[in-house]
Amino acid sequence: MAVFEKITIAKAINESLRASMEADPKVLVMGEDVGKLGGVFRVTDGLQKDFGEERVIDTPLAESGIVGTAIGMALRGYRPVVEIQFDGFVFPAYDQIVTQLAKMHARALGKVKVPVVIRIPYAGGIGAVEHHSESPEALFAHVAGLKIVSPSNSSDAYWMLQQAIAGDDPVIYFEPKRRYHDKSRLDTESIPDPLHKARIARTGSDLTLAAYGPMVKVCQDVANVAAEEGKSLEVVDLRSLSPIDFDTVQSSVQKTGRLVVVHEAPVFFGAGAEIAARITERCFYHLEAPVLRVGGFHSPYPPSRLEDEYLPGLDRVLDAVDRALAY
Amino acid sequence: MTVEGTAQRKNARGSSKRTTAKKATSAKKASPAKTRNSGGPEAEQNQLVQLLTPEGKRVEHPDYSIDLSADELRGLYRDMVLTRKFDAEATTLQRQGELGLWASLLGQEAAQIGSGRALRDDDYVFPTYREHGVAWCRGVDPTNLLGMFRGVNHGGWDPNSNNFHLYTIVIGSQTLHATGYAMGVQKDGADSAVIAYFGDGASSQGDVAESFTFSAVYNAPVVFFCQNNQWAISEPTEKQTRVPLYQRARGYGFPGVRVDGNDVLACLAVTKAALERARTGQGPMLIEAFTYRMGAHTTSDDPTKYRADEERAAWEAKDPILRLRTYLEAEGLVDEAYLASIDEESEALGKRVRDAVRAMPDPDDMAIFENVYADGHALVDEERAQFAAYQASFADADAVAEGN
Numbered sequence: 001m002a003v004f005e006k007i008t009i010a011k012a013i014n015e016s017l018r019a020s021m022e023a024d025p026k027v028l029v030m031g032e033d034v035g036k037l038g039g040v041f042r043v044t045d046g047l048q049k050d051f052g053e054e055r056v057i058d059t060p061l062a063e064s065g066i067v068g069t070a071i072g073m074a075l076r077g078y079r080p081v082v083e084i085q086f087d088g089f090v091f092p093a094y095d096q097i098v099t100q101l102a103k104m105h106a107r108a109l110g111k112v113k114v115p116v117v118i119r120i121p122y123a124g125g126i127g128a129v130e131h132h133s134e135s136p137e138a139l140f141a142h143v144a145g146l147k148i149v150s151p152s153n154s155s156d157a158y159w160m161l162q163q164a165i166a167g168d169d170p171v172i173y174f175e176p177k178r179r180y181h182d183k184s185r186l187d188t189e190s191i192p193d194p195l196h197k198a199r200i201a202r203t204g205s206d207l208t209l210a211a212y213g214p215m216v217k218v219c220q221d222v223a224n225v226a227a228e229e230g231k232s233l234e235v236v237d238l239r240s241l242s243p244i245d246f247d248t249v250q251s252s253v254q255k256t257g258r259l260v261v262v263h264e265a266p267v268f269f270g271a272g273a274e275i276a277a278r279i280t281e282r283c284f285y286h287l288e289a290p291v292l293r294v295g296g297f298h299s300p301y302p303p304s305r306l307e308d309e310y311l312p313g314l315d316r317v318l319d320a321v322d323r324a325l326a327y
Numbered sequence: 328m329t330v331e332g333t334a335q336r337k338n339a340r341g342s343s344k345r346t347t348a349k350k351a352t353s354a355k356k357a358s359p360a361k362t363r364n365s366g367g368p369e370a371e372q373n374q375l376v377q378l379l380t381p382e383g384k385r386v387e388h389p390d391y392s393i394d395l396s397a398d399e400l401r402g403l404y405r406d407m408v409l410t411r412k413f414d415a416e417a418t419t420l421q422r423q424g425e426l427g428l429w430a431s432l433l434g435q436e437a438a439q440i441g442s443g444r445a446l447r448d449d450d451y452v453f454p455t456y457r458e459h460g461v462a463w464c465r466g467v468d469p470t471n472l473l474g475m476f477r478g479v480n481h482g483g484w485d486p487n488s489n490n491f492h493l494y495t496i497v498i499g500s501q502t503l504h505a506t507g508y509a510m511g512v513q514k515d516g517a518d519s520a521v522i523a524y525f526g527d528g529a530s531s532q533g534d535v536a537e538s539f540t541f542s543a544v545y546n547a548p549v550v551f552f553c554q555n556n557q558w559a560i561s562e563p564t565e566k567q568t569r570v571p572l573y574q575r576a577r578g579y580g581f582p583g584v585r586v587d588g589n590d591v592l593a594c595l596a597v598t599k600a601a602l603e604r605a606r607t608g609q610g611p612m613l614i615e616a617f618t619y620r621m622g623a624h625t626t627s628d629d630p631t632k633y634r635a636d637e638e639r640a641a642w643e644a645k646d647p648i649l650r651l652r653t654y655l656e657a658e659g660l661v662d663e664a665y666l667a668s669i670d671e672e673s674e675a676l677g678k679r680v681r682d683a684v685r686a687m688p689d690p691d692d693m694a695i696f697e698n699v700y701a702d703g704h705a706l707v708d709e710e711r712a713q714f715a716a717y718q719a720s721f722a723d724a725d726a727v728a729e730g731n
C-alpha cells in the first residue's frame with residue numbers, strides 16, 4: 001500500500017479533478033472563477049493552465065445556467081463537474097437540479113444518463129457573511145435521483161470525487177470548506193471503499209457518534225475528551241447521505257447501544273431525523289437511550305460572531321453524550 | 328451529567344470556544360494576466376454619455392444636460408471624497424481584523440454619488456453589497472453598513488427609514504424586488520421611482536432577465552443601474568455578454584444608455600432623466616455606468632491572479648474625484664481652504680468610523696432566536712428555552728466550582 005504524505009483536502013480535490021480529467025477526455029470542469037483564478041478557494045488552481053479553456057470553463061455568473069448547460073453537455077456524452085461558489089448560491093440552480101437533473105434518467109426510462117457532479121463548498125466556521133456558511137444537504141437528500149456525499153479527509157476527498165465523476169448518476173459533492181486546509185494522509189493506491197460506504201473513524205464501545213463532512217473532526221475531538229473521562233466513543237463517518245449506509249451505523253449501535261447524530265444543518269427535518277428513525281426501527285431492542293441529535297437551530301445561519309454558539313462544538317456534543325449515557 | 332463535570336470541562340476546553348476563523352483562500356502570487364483593452368472598441372467609447380472629460384473639461388451632450396450651482400458641485404466633490412475615505416477606512420479595519428470582509432467601492436464613487444444624488448427622498452433604492460456611496464446619499468449612517476461585514480448582523484438598518492433596502496449578497500435577486508416594489512408604487516398611484524443597483528456579472532442571472540421582463544410588461548417605474556466595473560471577481564465582462572450591456576434593454580422594450588461611470592455629472596444627469604421617465608409613467612430604463620473597480624473584488628480576493636497592473640493604471644487616469652476637482656479648481660469654485668476643510672472632515676469621519684467599529688458589541692447569544700418569525704413559532708420558542716438552559720448550566724457550574 002502506498003502511503004503518501006499528508007496533503008490538504010483542497011489539494012486532494014484538485015488532484016482528484018486532475019486525475020479524472022487525465023483519465024477521461026470527456027470530463028469538464030465548469031463554474032464561476034474556476035479558470036485563471038482557480039476558484040475562490042483555489043480548488044481548481046492550475047487546471048485551466050494544464051487542460052485549457054475548453055475543458056476548464058469560466059462560466060457566466062448564472063447558477064441555473066451552469067447546471068442547466070451541464071445537463072445538456074451530459075446528454076451529449078460529457079461528464080461535467082460543476083463548481084457552485086458557495087452553498088447559499090446553489091438555489092438559483094435548485095430548480096434545474098431538482099426538477100431536471102434528478103429526474104431525467106427515470107423519465108427517459110433509463111435510456112439517458114446525466115452524470116453531472118456538483119461540487120459545493122458548504123457549512124460554516126470560516127467567519128463569512130451570510131449565504132456563505134449553510135448546510136443545505138437535507139434539501140437535496142430528500143430528492144430521489146441524486147446521490148449526496150461529503151468527505152471528511154484527504155483520501156476520501158480524492159477517491160470519492162473520482163468515483164462520483166466516473167459514476168453515471170448525478171452526485172452532489174459537498175466539500176467541508178472549513179476543513180479545506182486540514183491535512184491528512186492521501187492514499188492513492190489502496191482500493192477505495194464504495195462511494196456510499198460509511199467508515200468507522202474510531203472504534204469505541206459506550207456510544208456511537210455519527211457525523212459527516214466538517215463534523216467528523218469535532219466528533220473525533222469529542223471522543224478524545226471523553227476518553228480522558230473514561231468513556232469509549234465510536235465515531236462513524238457516514239461519507240454518504242444519499243444513500244446512507246445504515247448497516248454500518250446499525251452494527252455500531254448494536255455494539256454500543258447509544259447513538260448521537262451530529263451535523264451543522266438545522267436539526268428540524270434534517271439528516272439526523274432520518275437516521276434516528278431508521279436506527280430506532282432497526283435497533284429498538286439494542287438501544288439503551290433515545291437517539292439524540294445535535295445540530296443547528298431553526299433560525300437563519302447567524303452572523304459570524306455568533307456562529308460558534310450556533311455550530312455544534314465540543315461542549316454541545318459532549319452534553320448530548322452525557323445525556324445519552326445518563327439513561 | 329454532573330454539574331462539576333461541566334465546569335471542569337468548560338475550562339479544560341477553553342480552546343473549543345471560538346476557534347479563530349481563518350479565511351480559506353490562499354494568497355498566492357499571480358502569473359501575469361493578459362492586458363485587456365478594457366475601454367472597449369472606440370465606437371463603444373463614443374457612445375458614452377459624458378459631461379466632464381477625464382481631463383476635467385466640461386462638455387455638452389445633446390440629450391443630457393445639467394446645470395448645477397457652485398454649492399451643488401462642491402457637494403458632489405465632498406460626497407465623493409468622504410465616501411472614498413469611508414471605504415479606505417473600512418478596508419484598513421478589515422486588515423486590522425475588525426471586519427471579516429469588505430467590498431470596496433474604490434473607483435466607483437462617481438457612479439454611486441451621481442446616481443444617488445439624482446434620487447428624491449421618496450424614491451426607493453435596492454442595492455447590492457457595494458453601494459456605500461449610494462447609502463451615504465440616502466443618509467444611512469456609514470457605521471451601519473459595517474455590521475454585516477463585521478459579522479454582528481445580516482443587515483443593520485431599517486430599510487424604510489431611508490428608503491434604502493438591505494444589501495443583497497445573492498447576485499441579482501434584488502432587481503426583482505425593485506421591480507415588484509415599483510409595481511406597488513404604480514398601483515398606489517404614487518409618483519416616486521425605484522432604482523436597482525447591480526453589477527455586470529449580475530446581468531447574467533436569470534433573476535435580472537426576469538426583472539427586465541416584468542418591468543417592461545408592467546411598465547414599472549424602475550431604473551436599472553448597472554455598474555459595469557469590468558469584472559465579476561476574476562471574470563471580465565466579455566465572459567457575461569457579447570453585446571454592450573446597455574443594448575440589452577432594447578430587446579425587452581425599454582431604453583438603455585451607457586454613461587461614463589467615472590463622470591459624476593453625467594451619472595447625475597442620466598439618472599435624473601431616467602427617474603423622471605419612470606415617474607411620468609414612461610416605464611423602466613437601463614443605465615450602464617461604465618466604470619472600473621480599482622481594488623480587489625473584496626478583501627479576500629487577489630486580483631493579481633487575473634488582471635494586469637497596466638489596466639488599473641489606465642483607469643487611474645480617469646479617476647472620478649480628480650477630474651471633478653480639476654474642473655472645480657479651473658472654475659475657481661474651490662480654494663485651498665475649502666479643500667483643506669474637506670480633508671479635515673474626512674479625517675474626522677475616519678476616526679468616527681474606527682471608533683464606532685471597535686466599540687460595536689458582539690450580539691447576545693440569544694439573538695440567534697430573535698426575529699426568526701414575525702408572529703412567533705413554537706419550535707423556536709422551545710429551542711430558545713433549551714439553549715438558555717444549556718448556557719445557564721455553565722454559569723451554575725462555574726458558581727459551584729467557585730464554591731458559591
Ligand SMILES: Cc1ncc(C[n+]2csc(CCOP(=O)(O)OP(=O)(O)O)c2C)c(N)n1
Nearest residue numbers: 085089496497498526527528529558559560
Ligand atoms: C448567486 C450568486 N452566485 C455567486 C456569488 C458569488 N459572488 C459574489 S460577488 C460575485 C461577482 C459579482 O460581480 P458583478 O455582478 O459584476 O458585481 P461587482 O462585484 O463587480 O460589483 C460573485 C460571483 C453570489 N454572491 N451570488
